[in-house]
Amino acid sequence: MPAVQETIDQVRGIDIDQYKYGFETVIEVDKAPKGLSxxxxxxxxAKKQEPDWMLEWRLDAYKRWLTMEEPxxxxxxxxxxxxxxxxxxxxxxxxxxxxxxxxxxxELLRTYEKLGIPLREQEILAGVQTSKVAVDAxxxxxxxxxxxxxxxxxxxxxxxxxxxxxxxxPELIKQYLGSVVPTTDNYYATLNAAVFTxxxxxxxxxxxxxxxxxxxxxxxxEKNTGQFERTLIIAEEGAYVSYLEGCTAPQRDENQLxxxxxxxxxxxxxEIKYSTVQNWFPGDKEGxxxxxxxxxxxxxxxxxxxxxxxxxxxxxxxxxxxxxSCILRGDDSRGEFYSIAVSNGxxxxxxxxxxxxxxxxxxxxxxxxxxxxxxxxxTYRGQVSIHRRAENARNFTNCDSLLIGDKxxxxxxxYIEAKNQSAQIEHEATTSKISDDQKFYxxxxxxxxxxxxxxxxxxxVKDVIQQLPMEFAVEAQKLIGISLEGSVG
Amino acid sequence: MLxxxxxxxxxxxxxxxxxRGLNLTVKPGEIAAIxxxxxxxKSTLSYILSGREDYEVTEGDITYNGESILELDPxxxxxxxxxxxxxxxxxxxxxxxxQFLKVAMNEQRKARGExxxxxxxxxxxxxxxxxxxxxxxxxxxRPLNVGFSGGEKKRAxxxxxxxxxxTLCILDETDSGLDIDALKIVADGVNALRSPDRxxxxxxxxxxxxxxxxxxxxxVLYKGQIIRSGDKELAQELEANGYADVIETAA
Ligand SMILES: Nc1ncnc2c1ncn2[C@@H]1O[C@H](COP(=O)(O)OP(=O)(O)OP(=O)(O)O)[C@@H](O)[C@H]1O
Ligand SMILES: [Mg+2]
Numbered sequence: 001m002p003a004v005q006e007t008i009d010q011v012r013g014i015d016i017d018q019y020k021y022g023f024e025t026v027i028e029v030d031k032a033p034k035g036l037s038x039x040x041x042x043x044x045x046a047k048k049q050e051p052d053w054m055l056e057w058r059l060d061a062y063k064r065w066l067t068m069e070e071p072x073x074x075x076x077x078x079x080x081x082x083x084x085x086x087x088x089x090x091x092x093x094x095x096x097x098x099x100x101x102x103x104x105x106x107e108l109l110r111t112y113e114k115l116g117i118p119l120r121e122q123e124i125l126a127g128v129q130t131s132k133v134a135v136d137a138x139x140x141x142x143x144x145x146x147x148x149x150x151x152x153x154x155x156x157x158x159x160x161x162x163x164x165x166x167x168x169x170p171e172l173i174k175q176y177l178g179s180v181v182p183t184t185d186n187y188y189a190t191l192n193a194a195v196f197t198x199x200x201x202x203x204x205x206x207x208x209x210x211x212x213x214x215x216x217x218x219x220x221x222e223k224n225t226g227q228f229e230r231t232l233i234i235a236e237e238g239a240y241v242s243y244l245e246g247c248t249a250p251q252r253d254e255n256q257l258x259x260x261x262x263x264x265x266x267x268x269x270x271e272i273k274y275s276t277v278q279n280w281f282p283g284d285k286e287g288x289x290x291x292x293x294x295x296x297x298x299x300x301x302x303x304x305x306x307x308x309x310x311x312x313x314x315x316x317x318x319x320x321x322x323x324x325s326c327i328l329r330g331d332d333s334r335g336e337f338y339s340i341a342v343s344n345g346x347x348x349x350x351x352x353x354x355x356x357x358x359x360x361x362x363x364x365x366x367x368x369x370x371x372x373x374x375x376x377x378x379t380y381r382g383q384v385s386i387h388r389r390a391e392n393a394r395n396f397t398n399c400d401s402l403l404i405g406d407k408x409x410x411x412x413x414x415y416i417e418a419k420n421q422s423a424q425i426e427h428e429a430t431t432s433k434i435s436d437d438q439k440f441y442x443x444x445x446x447x448x449x450x451x452x453x454x455x456x457x458x459x460x461v462k463d464v465i466q467q468l469p470m471e472f473a474v475e476a477q478k479l480i481g482i483s484l485e486g487s488v489g
Numbered sequence: 490m491l492x493x494x495x496x497x498x499x500x501x502x503x504x505x506x507x508x509r510g511l512n513l514t515v516k517p518g519e520i521a522a523i524x525x526x527x528x529x530x531k532s533t534l535s536y537i538l539s540g541r542e543d544y545e546v547t548e549g550d551i552t553y554n555g556e557s558i559l560e561l562d563p564x565x566x567x568x569x570x571x572x573x574x575x576x577x578x579x580x581x582x583x584x585x586x587x588q589f590l591k592v593a594m595n596e597q598r599k600a601r602g603e604x605x606x607x608x609x610x611x612x613x614x615x616x617x618x619x620x621x622x623x624x625x626x627x628x629x630x631r632p633l634n635v636g637f638s639g640g641e642k643k644r645a646x647x648x649x650x651x652x653x654x655x656t657l658c659i660l661d662e663t664d665s666g667l668d669i670d671a672l673k674i675v676a677d678g679v680n681a682l683r684s685p686d687r688x689x690x691x692x693x694x695x696x697x698x699x700x701x702x703x704x705x706x707x708x709v710l711y712k713g714q715i716i717r718s719g720d721k722e723l724a725q726e727l728e729a730n731g732y733a734d735v736i737e738t739a740a
Pocket of ligand 2: 531576661
């Protein structure tokens with residue numbers, strides 16, 4: 001049909017250079033020499049003023065990593081990464097960790113202002129910013145500021161950069177770090193254990209409901225610099241916390257590496273809600289540049305009746321390799337995964353989840369919405385595994401893919417294994433194209449083409465958007481619209 | 490108001506000609522009925538009037554208020570006041586009917602350089618129009634047309650028409666699938682929109698609808714051409730005798 005022919009032409013002329021966050025901050029930096037070695041790891045550890053045991057932990061991981069092979073099973077293609085051609089540490093000069101807001105370099109404050117990240121507590125309290133959200137701002141390899149720390153402290157909640165936590169709460173770090181994602185877990189996670197530079201630490205003690213949303217905002221600024229974030233969130237018995245992660249990077253011709261590890265631990269009756277709005281630079285219209293995002297995120301429902309829920313809106317990155325997972329260890333625990341993955345231009349996404357049912361009466365729910373445009377490839381890869389002891393485990397999976405144009409691809413790769421006969425597993429999958437009928441109908445009512453597409457797509461992802469905290473839902477909807485700009489006329 | 494001159498149009502994909510030299514004039518305030526056997530090109534004509542890209546106009550012209558609209562896309566035509574009530578309304582999952590209405594109304598206002606509606610103003614208008622058409626407000630919170638019954642879909646089309654206040658309303662078999670009460674409600678809705686500067690094209694197979702929406706002119710469309718035009722008597726004649734005579738006379 002002509003409509004399709006036209007879409008093809010438009011896709012050919014695709015322009016995804018709409019990335020709003022592509023600017024660079026010019027600031028003096030302190031860098032480690034390029035490349036990876038034991039010395040570099042010692043350098044990072046020293047910069048962070050870490051105790052010896054932490055350095056040993058890193059070095060062990062490094063030795064292990066040297067014996068490992070890069071995984072190749074994902075449906076993504078990229079030239080071999082030269083791990084010695086990367087800077088592993090870059091920090092704004094004279095910043096080794098978060099300071100009070102008055103001491104933060106004004107250039108950095110301006111950067112976060114431009115990104116729309118609220119850092120000034122006074123303004124938030126005065127109602128200039130509408131929502132009250134505590135922010136940990138990580139710039140390249142360091143956390144530059146963490147807001148609302150005092151107020152959170154009053155409630156007993158610890159929210160600080162992981163570097164600080166290693167110094168100030170070594171007992172908690174020793175107990176929990178690597179307890180969900182062991183240093184031996186996989187190639188990128190092991191690399192992360194060796195060279196991680198910053199990230200957030202959250203500890204919500206027994207019975208406490210965290211009084212506000214917490215969020216970490218990651219920004220990669222320096223050229224050729226990898227960002228190795230490490231985040232650890234612990235909710236003790238009956239605790240509740242909702243946490244949001246946001247990410248952007250300047251527009252650069254070279255690819256940059258982001259290899260994060262996020263560990264969540266929920267004890268009895270605890271609940272952790274983790275939301276991500278990932279908007280790393282996706283590369284330009286020729287597919288040049290963009291972030292390689294290799295991420296290991298895992299939650300451990302360690303306690304009975306605990307609940308972990310992952311919600312992700314993935315619009316950026318040249319390559320996304322990411323499977324936020326839940327280990328349902330506690331009886332009656334519940335894991336959820338809600339995902340929207342939008343790929344346009346030359347982006348490649350291989351993402352999904354793993355739900356590992358170990359305890360009795362555990363349940364999991366997976367809702368994945370993939371939207372592909374341009375010449376992108378979008379793969380959902382999900383594993384549901386019911387172990388022998390997991391009586392009455394239940395899973396519901398729904399994977400829908402939406403294609404815009406006909407040069408892109410959507411793939412669904414489910415792995416299901418049930419070793420207990422009482423398991424109930426439901427799997428639904430659909431693939432559809434935005435129909436010309438729907439588009440024409442909306443346009444006939446006076447809605448211009450791009451708005452019509454955005455409206456239809458937002459309808460398609462509604463189930464997931466509803467899972468996001470209010471303030472971010474609106475943001476995410478806009479972001480999806482922007483990511484798809486230029487996918488049609 | 491609407492002038493279709495020697496219109497030839499084909500399916501763009503395979504080149505099949507569907508509209509073959511069609512002429513039709515509709516004046517402001519006029520209600521024109523278009524009738525004709527299945528497959529004669531009635532829906533196709535309504536799609537071409539509203540700018541669907543699956544069809545190519547190869548000859549002739551369509552002018553609306555003196556201007557050719559052939560180069561305009563469907564959204565642009567809509568904001569000029571052309572509205573099509575679909576024979577088969579389309580489902581849009583996940584988009585609440587209310588939300589769709591708001592976006593559509595505001596996009597049209599934007600295109601005409603008017604301010605967006607305030608939420609209370611919007612709510613008031615929707616409530617009034619829904620009441621008139623006996624539409625349950627709960628239905629408006631559901632995704633547009635998803636799981637609506639055949640009759641509910643048709644009513645939702647008329648609701649959109651009432652809210653968008655178009656100047657040219659094209660109703661493609663709006664009567665099909667409606668029970669007798671609903672037919673009357675819908676007809677009342679259309680009659681309420683009657684005004685000296687608004688024209689209506691009613692595509693239908695049955696006299697029944699024309700008893701309620703009384704046409705000024707009746708046209709028979711056959712194989713992509715208007716083969717006969719007349720007044721409301723013509724519709725009655727067709728109802729009694731079928732199309733055979735008319736087709737024979739024209740041939
Ligand atoms: N996109 C298309 N692809 C193929 N054939 C088409 C297409 N659009 C219309 N046609 C054909 O054109 C002819 C006219 O169709 P149209 O739907 O306009 O008829 P109609 O007069 O509305 O019929 P009905 O009274 O049954 O609604 C039919 O033969 C139909 O099959
Ligand atoms: Mg028809």
